[in-house]
Amino acid sequence: MQEKYPFAEIEARWQKLWDDSACFTADTSRSDKKFYCLTMFPYPSGTMHVGHGRNYIIGDVLARYKKMRGFEVLSPMGWDAFGLPAENAAKDKGIHPKDSTRQNIAHMKRQLRQWGVGYDWNREVDTSDPEYYRWTQWIFLQLHKRGLAYRKCAPVNWCELCTTLANEEVLADGTCDRCGRPVAKRDLDQWFFKITDYAQKLLDDLDLLPKWPEKVRQMQANWIGRSEGARVEFTVSETGDPCPIFTTRPDTIYGVTFLAIAPEHPLVRKLIAGSPRETEVMDFISRQLMVSAAVRSDGATRKEGVFSGFHVRNPFNGENVPLWVTNYVLMEYGTGAVMAVPAHDQRDFEFAREYGIPVKVVIQNEERPLDATVMTEAYVGDGPMVASGPFDGQRNRDAIPGMIRHAAQGGFGDSSVTYRLRDWLISRQRYWGAPIPIVHCGKCGAVPVREEDLPVLLPDDVDFRVERGNPLASHAAFPSAKCPSCGGPGKRETDTLAQWLCSCWYFLRYVSPGRADVPFDREDVNRWLPVDQYIGGVEHAVLHLLYSRFIVKVLHDAGHVGFREPFGALFTQGMICKRSSKDGQLYKMSKSKGNVVSPDELVVEYGADTLRLYTLFIGPPEKDAEWSDQGIEGAVRFLRRLWRKVYDKRQFITGLEAGVPPMDGMEPAVRELHRAVHTAIQQVTFDIEEGFRFNSAIARIMELLNAIDACELGESSSAGTRRVYRNAMETLVVLLSPFAPHISDELWTELGHKAPLMAVPWPEFSPEALARDEIEIAVQVNGKVRGRAVVSADADRETMEKAALSDANVLKFTEGMTVRKVIVVPGKLVNVVAS
RNA sequence: GCCGGAGUGGCGAAAUGGCAUACGCAGCAGACUCAAAAUCUGCCGCCCGCAAGGGCGUGAGGGUUCGAGUCCCUCCUCCGGCACCA
Incomplete structure (x- = not known):
């Protein structure tokens, strides 16, 4: 064993060993304890920075951990290889997309490998391969x-x-x-x-995805944008043409004072052809068609319109109101026409004030009665209905179902649902x-x-x-x-x-990539899907993730797959940002901002394990993080310290009887170390299982090394002490292995075992090891810590109370007061309430 | 405007309602060294104090509780999504 941590040598060696021993090859015919660990496959852009790396490292940690937990793990990788950059490169540099893509894939594959990220490469897919895109x-x-x-x-x-x-x-x-x-x-x-045919299913089935981030489900729900309301048929008074509208507020229908219609609406063209106002209206329409969609649909754009010369009849009260062609009604949403209620809709209000259209209050504000002539904004709150014929006096929200029923009975409307999704x-x-x-x-x-x-x-x-x-x-x-x-x-x-579309079914292909006769083996796919853990960037929340859900639902309905959702659990990692040297601002890494941190150089300088460790330690993986060049020093220091510790102590901990001796009679420092080992097992396991808290898990491992450091070991140490010490070192290495696999496998070997650790079971903590004889408790007076007391671990309430009340500082702070109550929390603290 | 998330030392950040600031970074002091780097040891929230100790402290203000970073209410700021969507 070398004295200095030889990362370059051991990393190359273990990467080759993992390849040769096919540790990442998945047996998809095995059906017990399967774990499909999927990381979003990349577009082969050529090189990946440390922000990309985070994604794959997280997936790799999970895959390794699950293997140690006895799962058959499927962790595949592939390439979302079709796309524009390759085509642009072909245009600019004359390289065929096929060739540039192949080169880029080769480089990125090399990067993944040198990070120690392992995949079952037998299952690699390339969406630009005819054998893939045929499907x-x-x-x-x-x-x-x-x-x-x-x-x-x-x-x-x-x-x-x-x-x-x-x-x-x-x-x-x-x-x-x-x-x-x-x-x-x-x-x-x-x-x-x-996809609109599946709007409701895509929305409803979000409930089947409790292991997705709330944020992503929310984003999808927003995108689908379901809104419930009514469709009501108005009719053009002069011609009898139907003019249906969609509204979420049928309760305000007696307050309609005009009808607003989109410039692109076919009815407008039909009506005004040859009508007296044709020129004026056509002018307005052609002006609107020049305005970009972004400006048109921006709330800040001034509301404009033109009277069409026609009127429509409100089927609820028979009133005829003017039909205005306006810029604020969008043809793509609802029916392209809106019943305008200035008193109770802010947009209609603004338009009405602009063009001198009447405002008619039909819902009263109980706190401050409304006066249409002096209102400065629409009243969108609730209240009793007024000037609404048979519905007067009802609470507006309660009246809606009855009003829709009324419309349905009269044959001029019904309840209706509209989606934003197109x-x-x-x-x-x-x-x-x-x-x-x-x-x-x-x-x-x-x-x-x-x-x-x-x-x-x-x-x-x-x-x-x-x-x-x-x-x-x-x-x-x-x-x-x-x-x-x-x-x-x-x-x-x-x-x-x-x-x-290429990327919305690749996770099915991984299960049976070699099949030339079918896109996927139905039986295997039904056994391995849904994906147990999907890991990727939140930027795909409504693109890739929505499309994939849709395609899987269609395949389900067509009988090709037996599941309705592709991804059972989703984890979205945060971006890694870096301050731009140009303006000192924090940006996500990009070439144009000149703030890209290249993992290739870091691997050469520090090694892959350091890169992995720092990437995971940088912060909670779901949050954005700022890359720090100094932070990586901390990670490498830890690994060097660990290496050095094994190097220094190896002579004292080899050739011993296996296992750990009973703790009775051990000196306190040794028992303390043993306890630290089991605390670490418990906490690291908890941190991985509960929400991917890798940063915290690594902190626990660092604490364990600190605990090992605190325990003396030398020539004179007893065999028992040595065995406990060895067990601490071994456990640390095992716990570290998913995060920093190369050094772990190497040290595991140095400690006399057979690596890779992927094949070694994850340790279990023993509750007895965590037990103490004596514990230190906090003693509070009125909730403030005033002292400490040492009591036996199984001390009853009375003993604890007695210990607390005899504390000198407690006596000082309760002097002249009456003790009202003593709260005892066994194993934790005593709080003396006095006044 | 609606919905979601966040706000804790100089910095990245930890904390099943029970000792706030674990772990790391930076900083300070010391050891080793001719010296530096590396490494090791110690210190490191703010204020008062020689010290013992005390006061304050998790965006602000209230509340629940013996006890709140954590739960509830109001508000502020930042980030993300949706938004002239009827």
């Missing part, structure tokens, strides 16, 4: 078969660089999630998945993706490719230098195809599938 295409066909994939011309999100985007890919400020460019609306023919746009005008398996035929329309003809292969020989559009579309051969239905000439769909 992505198959999934498309399954949705198509079920009427869940459709093509329509609609205003879609358009990013100059990334082409079409799903709603989930557009940030709240109207920019592209991927590249930050502004997103515009364009009318395009695109493929969509009918259908998922899945086509992209890009080359580096899985081709959509569709052939357009003049006679038969859009015809799906037959399953047995999959995959639709992506040609390699495309010209990336096309200025605009998809290089696939200008390929010489790819677009021409025979119609699978009639055999006539057709045109192959040249759009490719969104990357999100």
Whole structure:
């Protein structure tokens, strides 16, 4: 054994040993005690920084720990390999995406390996591999078969660089999630998945996911955005055209003083054609169409509108109110038309005041009666209804069901639920993706490719230098195809599938990656899924995680899988940030901010175990953390100290009888060490099991080393002392092994055992070892600690009370007072209440 | 505005309603050294005090309790999501 901690040498050696002994190979045919530990697979961008590393290290700790706990662990890794950066690189540098992706994967694989992160590489998937994407295409066909994939011309999100985007890919400020460019609306023919059909299921089944972070469930619920209300049919007074509206506040319907309709609403165009106000209204509409979606849907945008010249009839009271075309009503939500109640809706109020439209109070504020003429804002609270015909006097909230019933009976409305969620746009005008398996035929329309003809292969020989559009579309051969239905000439769909679709089923493929006949083995998948622990970044809360849930639900309904949710438990780790040297601000690591910490260099300088240890010790793993170059020094110091301790003491603790002697008659310091060992086992286990508190677990291990340090060991130590000491060292190494596996395996070997520790059972703590004869208790007077007392561990209340009341400081502080009460907490403290 | 999370030493952070600040970083003092680094030992919340000891202290203010960082109410600040969504 070397005196100095030779991390580089031992890390290389153990990495090779783990590979050679196939420790991470999972036997998926084993069915007892399985644990599917899944870390979100990365886009092969080329290099990973320490923030990425955190993700994989957490997964690796868990996988190793579960193995030690006797689980058959499936911990696979793969590559979300389709995507835009590779295609851009092809454009700029002339490297084929296939080649750059392959290189990047090789480098990242090397990084993972040198961090000591182990996977069952036999199960590696690559979404750009035809053997993989053939099944992505198959999934498309399954949705198509079920009427869940459709093509329509609609205003879609358009990013100059990334082409079409799903709603989930557009940030709240109207920019592209991927590249930050502004997103515009364009009318395009695109493929969509009918995720809205699953809105309610996706919402309801969030209840099946108690082991997901509340935050993520909340984000998904927000995104789905269910709102309950009523649909009420107004009619255009002049023409009789129906004009349905959706409202969550049918109780305010007697207060409607106008109807607001979106500029894009088809009814507007129909009505005003040839009408007296046509020019004025058309002017307004064309002006609105120029405004970006982000500005249109921003609450701060001034409300504008134009009177259409038409009126609508309120079916509840027969009143005719003006129909206004307004900028604040969105065509995409509800019915694109809103019943406007200025008295009780702030937006309607602002608009009404702007255009001199009457305000009519129909719900009274009981605290301060409302006067429509002097109101400065809408009253959105509750109260008794007024001026509401037969509903007068009822509490507004209570009246809603009756009002909806009234509308239903009259045939002009019903209860209704609206979701914010929109259908998922899945086509992209890009080359580096899985081709959509569709052939357009003049006679038969859009015809799906037959399953047995999959995959639709992506040609390699495309010209990336096309200025605009998809290089696939200008390929010489790819677009021409025979119609699978009639055999006539057709045109192959040249759009490719969104990357999100490739990544929303990969966890199924891992279970049976070699199968060429099916996407996954149904039996194995049903046994191994749902994933026991999924680990990844919170940035996927409504993208990947929602899409995956949706696809699994569809596969479930189609009978392909027996479970409804893919991920039983989810852990979202925080980002690692670093102060930018440019402006001193804290940012998540990115090349543009120049604050990237490269793990490659750290591994060379400190070793993988140090990198792992510090990454885990930096803070609670679910929280963002700030990388500190000094912090890593602390981690390496600990490992050096540990190494040195084993080195120094090894001569005293080898060649001894196995096990630990009975504690009776041992000197107190030795018993104390033995107790520290079991305290550590108990606490480290608790910290791992209860919410991934790795930072705290490592602190416990550090405490154990401090306890070992506090215990003297030398030539003169008894055999019993040596055995206890050895057991302390051994236990420390075992507890440390999931976190810092290389040094642990090495020291375990030095201590005379057979590594790897992955195969060694996790230790159990013994309650007897934790027991003490005497304990120190705190003595309080009126809740303030005034002294300490040593009592026997099993001291009864009376003894403790007596010990407390005889404490000199207690006497001092209770002098001249009457003791009212004495609270005794066995094993902890005594509180003397006096006044 | 609605929903969720957080606020504790100089810093990262610990604490099933029971001794606040474990563990680590930084800092200070000392040992080793020609010297430095590394390493080791000790100190390290604020205020008063030579000390013993005392007062204060977990964003603010209330409350429950023998006892609150922890539970309840009100508020402030920060972070995340949703938001002209009818």
